[in-house]
Amino acid sequence: MREQIIYFGAPGTGKSHLVKEKLNGVSNDKIFRVTIHPEFTYSDFIGQLLPEENPMTHVVEFPFNKGQFTRALAEAYSDSNKNVYLILEEMSRGNVAAIFGDIFQLLDRNEYFVSKYPIRNKNIADQIVELRTDEVELPSNFNIMGTVNVNDQNVFPMDTAFKRRFDWEYVTSRPSLDDHGDRLKKLNNPKISIATDTNPSNNLVTTWQSFYTALNIFITDKEKGLGKSEDKQLGQFFVDFGKQITEDSHSGLHATARGAEEKINKMLKNKLLLYLWQDVQGSSSFNTSSKLFANDIRSFDDLYSNYGNDKVFSDIFIYDFLSPNLIKYPY
Numbered sequence: 001m002r003e004q005i006i007y008f009g010a011p012g013t014g015k016s017h018l019v020k021e022k023l024n025g026v027s028n029d030k031i032f033r034v035t036i037h038p039e040f041t042y043s044d045f046i047g048q049l050l051p052e053e054n055p056m057t058h059v060v061e062f063p064f065n066k067g068q069f070t071r072a073l074a075e076a077y078s079d080s081n082k083n084v085y086l087i088l089e090e091m092s093r094g095n096v097a098a099i100f101g102d103i104f105q106l107l108d109r110n111e112y113f114v115s116k117y118p119i120r121n122k123n124i125a126d127q128i129v130e131l132r133t134d135e136v137e138l139p140s141n142f143n144i145m146g147t148v149n150v151n152d153q154n155v156f157p158m159d160t161a162f163k164r165r166f167d168w169e170y171v172t173s174r175p176s177l178d179d180h181g182d183r184l185k186k187l188n189n190p191k192i193s194i195a196t197d198t199n200p201s202n203n204l205v206t207t208w209q210s211f212y213t214a215l216n217i218f219i220t221d222k223e224k225g226l227g228k229s230e231d232k233q234l235g236q237f238f239v240d241f242g243k244q245i246t247e248d249s250h251s252g253l254h255a256t257a258r259g260a261e262e263k264i265n266k267m268l269k270n271k272l273l274l275y276l277w278q279d280v281q282g283s284s285s286f287n288t289s290s291k292l293f294a295n296d297i298r299s300f301d302d303l304y305s306n307y308g309n310d311k312v313f314s315d316i317f318i319y320d321f322l323s324p325n326l327i328k329y330p331y
Helices: 015-022 042-046 068-078 096-107 208-220 243-249 254-271 273-281 300-306 315-328
Strands: 004-009 031-035 047-049 064-066 084-089 142-149 167-170 191-194 204-207
Touching (some): 004 015, 015 142, 031 068, 042 047, 042 068, 042 096, 064 068, 068 142, 191 208, 191 254, 208 273, 208 315, 243 254, 254 273, 273 300
Parallel strands (some): 004 142, 004 167, 031 084
Antiparallel strands (some): 047 064, 191 204
């Protein structure tokens, strides 16, 4: 399996999980993982000279400390018969052009999946005993797999030259399917109660898959919804409820189901509401007819305080998007 690929999609679509599944069975010593962040640099990625006192002579020396890229490359050269995987999580949260630096040139591969254009980098070459010169290239067993959150693409935009050197595979926000193409109805799909008015007996009982799917449709719908881009949508695992809470929420025992409902409401309040308030609804939509939240929800404090007790979502979302979606995605 030769890979130079980036998996991209909405937050919570399971991109990292997909990478993990693809590497199932690969030895841990062949996997090198990096999480990109705004302070991550070329020196962190490739390596750098750092002061270190020699315990024998007590003289301060400056050995080269390998970054994950150099570690992975050295491992690939040490055994050309086994694939090595460099995993780059959250690539859009750092300046990848600066992080890759001269390594960027190595990303062009030939028909044998070897770098077309080698570079000269003595610091890297000195760490790889198999190299006889300062010239470095990516061997055919060196794979790069990255993840990108579409909601974060504007943090550090990637230029087209960088993008085209990778395959880009979209990870859908739709509910997960099994090997037969059937929806995994019980995977991270707890029962959820949505208030439609002040009377709890009138609550709309739905599931997380139905709820977040309705949210995604509402977010992008240009007629009755917010008409926003897909990067504001969310995936099935935006909130990970866990197997036990999911099962308990569907329990026939009232006390068990009620206990699960309280935990679910707390998780949604603390993990979902702020995203919906700031990133999805946003200040630009509060004065339009298409609102996600009810008219009397005027602040985040109102939303946070009322969720789980009183109605917080608008009628247009509840009755035009969520209610019809219950038929399409039953538990």
